[in-house]
Amino acid sequence: MIKDNQRYFNRLHVVIDGCVIAFNYWMAWVLKFKTPILGAAKGGALPFAEYMELLILIVPLFLILYYGFSLYTPKRVQGRRLEFANIIKANTLGIMILILVLYMLKEIHIARSVLWIFYLLNCFFETLVRNLIRMTLKKMRKMGYNQKHILLVGYSRAAEQYIDRIIGNPEWGYTVRGILDDHVEAGTTYKGVKVLGRIANLMVILPENRLDEIAITLGLNEYHRLEKIVAMCEKSGVHTKFIPDYHNIIPTRPYTEDLIGLPVINIRYVPLTNTFNAMCKRIMDIVGSIVAIILFSPVMSIAAIGIKLTSPGPLIYKQTRVGLHNRSFEMYKFRSMEIQPAGEEKKAWTVRDDPRVTKIGKFMRKTSIDELPQLFNVLKGNMSLVGPRPERPFYVEKFREEIPRYMVKHQVRPGMTGWAQVNGYRGDTSIKKRIDYDLYYIENWSLGLDVKILLLTIFRGFVNKNAY
Incomplete structure (x- = not known):
């Protein structure tokens, strides 16, 4: 019922x-051109109607x-708090895309102010409207409107977790009338809910x-x-749902789908198995890598000259790594070590004060400049701007036996940062x-999380105290 209601509510x-x-x-146009608040101009380079035509792009x-x-x-x-953060991120990215589109179209008559x-208005009013909706739903449920009375059948960990969530979220409109169970004495209570x-x-x-x-727990x-x-x-005739007690067996975020009548x-x-999500991430990777290549081209040029002047050998070092769906690819880095015999570098990781x-x-290693050529891996599609870091085949085989769930990281593209x-x-x-954090990223991916990681990388990710 909640899921059905949520579908209609989302459309609204x-x-x-x-x-x-x-x-x-519209209000931004009024404040700019029709009120003295911002030192309003008498009009604008474009008439009102042409300003409003931009809504055809802005709203979608x-x-x-x-x-x-x-x-x-x-x-x-x-x-x-998470909702507010996502509003800020979405609006920031939206305004940047909008300004970029106007720049590419050479539209100079739309006032950037x-x-x-x-x-600013959108960030404020979107936050305000969402909080008003949240408060309205909560108040209605607390007043008794659209309340749903539930009986739980079976006392288990699933029952306790379900009660915890209902008590913590009164706006859902659920009231648990009690629990039926053959192995727990009648009168036993859990947070006010009786057997x-x-x-x-x-x-x-x-x-x-x-x-x-009725919830079967x-x-x-x-x-x-x-x-x-x-x-x-x-x-x-009472609506019945089943809450499986598999938390100990499946310690993740499972979901069900219907396979022609068979629940799976x-x-x-x-999230990145969703085509739309994967497409959005790929577009972000292509645009982001092109922009980054342009921005960092002076740094890469200086690094290339420095490598050539200080040691003989190629500029770019290629190393086989394991990526999406366990497929191997050649990852690019600026060469930061002396030329070694074939296969010698595969024996171990670099150590502190490594003479090589x-x-x-x-x-370059300390400042992550050696990683910049991976922008071309991102452009090719071997890697993403954000994702779990790829590892060499030798270590993949080693860790897959030693660390549970290690191989799950290969369900998404590896990233330059993560x-x-x-x-x-x-x-x-x-x-x-590292794997725990990678799994959190894989299960909680969103464009907002990618933007957050990229921003954090700028402020604290480039200089690496653990790089040797």
Whole structure:
């Protein structure tokens, strides 16, 4: 029921957002040209109608970005602070794209100040509208409107976790009337929710109580009774749902899909398996790598000259790494070591004060300049700007046996920087911790998270104290 309601609510939310975006853009024009607040001009280089034509681009662009930055996820999933951060990120990226498009079209008559006023208004009013919606939903549910009375069948970890979430989120509108279980004594309570009796009491409770939903929360050892309990619940006509008790078995974020009537539980949720998400990330990689290559071309040129002047050998060092779907590729780096016999560098990682590292190579490693040629890997599609760092085949084979879930990192493209790296796990640091951060990134990917990682890389990711 909540999922169905959420679908319709999201559609309404998109319409509301479209109206808010259009209103804010109109208000920005008014503040610029029709009020004395900002030292208003008498008019503008363009008439009002031509300014408003830009809404044909602005509204769809910002709605797509809001979707990409997870602003249409249920309120029960996204807190206020995360929502606000995503609003800022989506609007910042949107205004940058808008200014870039106008620059490429050589449109000089649209006042850029109008766009910046629109940006500020949009950040403020989108936050305000979403908080008003959140407060309205919470108030309505607390007043008793659209409340759903639930009975849980089975006392398990799943039951406790479900109750925890309901108590912590009163705006969902759920009231747990009690629990039925054959192995826990009647009268036992969990956070105010009582065990009412045995599961057989369903035959009495269902006709007498006005329940909206029944949640089957049986423990794993009780699943042999599932068919009979479902049949009893279905006979009553009460909406029934099943909350599986597999937290210990599947410690991730599983999701279900329908395969022509057959429900399939996917053990791990990977947002980048979605075609739209993958396309957005790839576009970001292409545009970002081109811009970065242009910006860093002077640095790369100086690095190339320094390498040539200080040691003989090629500028670029190619190393085989394992990437998406366990496929090997050649990763590019500026050469930072003396030329070695074939296969010698594969024996071990670089260590502190390694004599093989050149003087300029040591500086490049510390400042991550040696990694800049990987921008061409990103452009080719071997890598992404953001993702788990790729490793050599030898170490992949080693870690896959030693570290549980290590190979999951290869479900996405490897990156030049990643969530583990900006949290300090680079170079000679814990592989297990690195994998934990990589898995968090893989399961929680969003464009917003990518932007955050790139910004953190600028401020604390370039200089690497663990690089030798």
